């Protein structure tokens with residue numbers, strides 16, 4: 001399999017905080033890669049670099065063969081991004097926002113189908129700022145998918161979702177992967193990693209402490225037990 005996302009020896013400091021300390025991993029084409037790690041491990045910093053939103057102090061990122069920091073609009077159109085805080089305007093209604101975003105792409109997804117799929121129609125008369133956290137998550141996921149990306153970065157996509165919505169989002173992510181999209185998901189949920197991930201990357205203190213399939217990372221334990229053993233040592 002080819003590697004769509006390559007992260008090599010990334011280092012980054014914020015003042016006295018070493019957020020990334022030589023982080024290296026890769027994500028294969030058409031697979032779901034889940035990044036697990038404690039709060040402050042450097043996941044968001046590293047994902048923002050892969051999205052081209054933050055420039056690494058040291059090291060290298062390649063997404064679809066490009067350096068995301070210097071990438072052009074054509075590259076950015078191939079990358080779907082769902083940020084942790086949504087980053088979506090507050091005064092607009094969900095499907096209006098999605099139609100607006102769809103017009104920025106040459107070959108967008110069917111907005112009506114996305115709205116139906118994610119149950120957005122149920123709250124489509126409400127402006128973004130008045131939506132519940134879970135409703136906003138669903139719109140943020142739809143916004144990440146509307147450009148029919150080749151690579152999708154999802155920062156905690158099911159945080160705050162109820163069980164039905166979470167199941168629907170997992171199905172949608174699997175279908176997206178099965179259609180050939182490379183998906184990178186950060187999560188704090190072992191269940192999410194077990195159900196979704198073809199490959200798991202465990203990070204702690206700015207470094208990768210384990211990577212492989214769920215079975216490989218779990219070894220003779222559960223994924224949760226292995227995670228605690230791996231991350232406790234470096235806390």
Ligand SMILES: Nc1ncnc2c1ncn2[C@@H]1O[C@H](COP(=O)(O)OP(=O)(O)OP(=O)(O)O)[C@@H](O)[C@H]1O
Pocket residue numbers: 014015017018019037038039040041042043044045046
């Ligand atoms: N803009 C910033 N300025 C200063 N320090 C920062 C900044 N952003 C992140 N940090 C610090 O860098 C470290 C890594 O943060 P980051 O947000 O990348 O972690 P994370 O793994 O995404 O955490 P979480 O699971 O809580 O989302 C933390 O110690 C954090 O406090």
